[in-house]
Amino acid sequence: MRTILYEEHVACGAKTAPFGGWDMPIQYAGILIEHAYTRGQCSLFDICHMGEFEVAGPTACADLEHLLTQQVASLEVGQCRYGYLLREDGGALDDLTCYRLGPDRYYLVVNAATCPGDAAWIRAHLSPETTFIDHSPQTAKLDIQGPQSRAVLEMFLGEPAPELKYFRAVETTLRGVPGLISRTGYTGEWGYELYFPVEKAVEFWRRFLEHTPAKPAGLGARDTLRLEMGYALYGHELSTDRTPVGAGRGMFIDTTKDFIGKEAVMRELEEGAAQYLVGLQLHTRRAARAGNVVVADDQPVGMVTSGSLAPSIGTAVAMAYVDAPYTTPGASLAVIVGGKNLPATVVAFPFYKDGTARKKSGR
Amino acid sequence: MDTPRDLRYTDTHEWVRLEDGIAVVGITDFAQSQMSDLTYVELPSPEDEVSRKDEIGVVESVKAASDIFAPFAGVITEVNEALIENPELINTDPYEQGWMFKMKPANPDDIDGLLDADQYDDLAPEE
Numbered sequence: 262m263r264t265i266l267y268e269e270h271v272a273c274g275a276k277t278a279p280f281g282g283w284d285m286p287i288q289y290a291g292i293l294i295e296h297a298y299t300r301g302q303c304s305l306f307d308i309c310h311m312g313e314f315e316v317a318g319p320t321a322c323a324d325l326e327h328l329l330t331q332q333v334a335s336l337e338v339g340q341c342r343y344g345y346l347l348r349e350d351g352g353a354l355d356d357l358t359c360y361r362l363g364p365d366r367y368y369l370v371v372n373a374a375t376c377p378g379d380a381a382w383i384r385a386h387l388s389p390e391t392t393f394i395d396h397s398p399q400t401a402k403l404d405i406q407g408p409q410s411r412a413v414l415e416m417f418l419g420e421p422a423p424e425l426k427y428f429r430a431v432e433t434t435l436r437g438v439p440g441l442i443s444r445t446g447y448t449g450e451w452g453y454e455l456y457f458p459v460e461k462a463v464e465f466w467r468r469f470l471e472h473t474p475a476k477p478a479g480l481g482a483r484d485t486l487r488l489e490m491g492y493a494l495y496g497h498e499l500s501t502d503r504t505p506v507g508a509g510r511g512m513f514i515d516t517t518k519d520f521i522g523k524e525a526v527m528r529e530l531e532e533g534a535a536q537y538l539v540g541l542q543l544h545t546r547r548a549a550r551a552g553n554v555v556v557a558d559d560q561p562v563g564m565v566t567s568g569s570l571a572p573s574i575g576t577a578v579a580m581a582y583v584d585a586p587y588t589t590p591g592a593s594l595a596v597i598v599g600g601k602n603l604p605a606t607v608v609a610f611p612f613y614k615d616g617t618a619r620k621k622s623g624r
Numbered sequence: 625m626d627t628p629r630d631l632r633y634t635d636t637h638e639w640v641r642l643e644d645g646i647a648v649v650g651i652t653d654f655a656q657s658q659m660s661d662l663t664y665v666e667l668p669s670p671e672d673e674v675s676r677k678d679e680i681g682v683v684e685s686v687k688a689a690s691d692i693f694a695p696f697a698g699v700i701t702e703v704n705e706a707l708i709e710n711p712e713l714i715n716t717d718p719y720e721q722g723w724m725f726k727m728k729p730a731n732p733d734d735i736d737g738l739l740d741a742d743q744y745d746d747l748a749p750e751e
Contacts, residue, residue: 545664570663
């Protein structure tokens, strides 16, 4: 599949590749340039491939509380929270963000590859009174990310940007059409995720590029940016093979409520998971890659799930699942890359500590 | 893609230029553009004795890693140390500043067994 912006990407000189069933732009000017521009100025990302569901009705809150690991009932209107969709055995079907848009109206943003499966699973677990609408085909999503995002958004809108705290959103009009502006992102920088009718995608994409300093960035830079923050990518750090306890030691899981998969999650929280996700700081620019084996004194103790040169750090970093005894920050491990042992030190996330996402004003 | 007419090529995307009996080796413009931004280069060591098709180096981009192969048997005489700090020289100037190593071929006629520019262009799909 192609997003509605495919021809725009080609016109911008993009290299494209399959991702989650979609033919997506991986890079335009180059991953390193786009990465640096996001950290320093502001990048525009086509994220139209992701899925958006609306779940509404008087029973919607209770249904979502049962389906998701994050607490739903305490969300204020205009607030969103990240968490997981689990199977009964605790395996992660997806990671997703849940917005409360009204007293009885919620909006779920899910990954592209998992979107059809998520929709089927969620529908199968809703009360008869709860309505479910898959808005994905009619919804465009553009992310603007970087310290200049606020100024870029104001240039684009032609009016002041809404005052939004981190993980807050507002339903509003974007240049005359109804949409959602959310102060969230996947880069660690100040930024917004914009949702609006797909008919406006080409016009809005061009307006950003022609009337603001934002430049297009592809999924290549999106991946190095999220890796530097230690953010999980579904299919790499998260899958149905594990509960999310290993990924976050219980973060994004509300254990005070009941939800599908809770029994498996509680068991791991109480007994400890066999492996945990750790950050590995390598000491050269040579990258460890997903699938590389992690060793301690030449004994295999884990496997890399994501790895690359971290452009903002200057050395390679990796995320890896490692046997519990080897997960203490400071532990010396090694990754086998091309038959050689690359020394690596366990470090806490994020790798990159100067992100602007949580700054006060965005100016 | 730029494929200089006066160079010889391997099917693994190395180029070879003979200068006074010494072979200068790098990776082609096609290869660097497929890899895009290079972030890491590993080079052989001077005086290494290598056989044809030995994996004697590595180039990495953000997304991929690729081995560099010896185009024929011989002895490494010199490596381009500038690439360690500036691997992007391979992207910006693959046939001059981006050269990777020099080697003395065991058999100088071996270069005749390599591809010429037309044969290499036939191999690499047009971008």
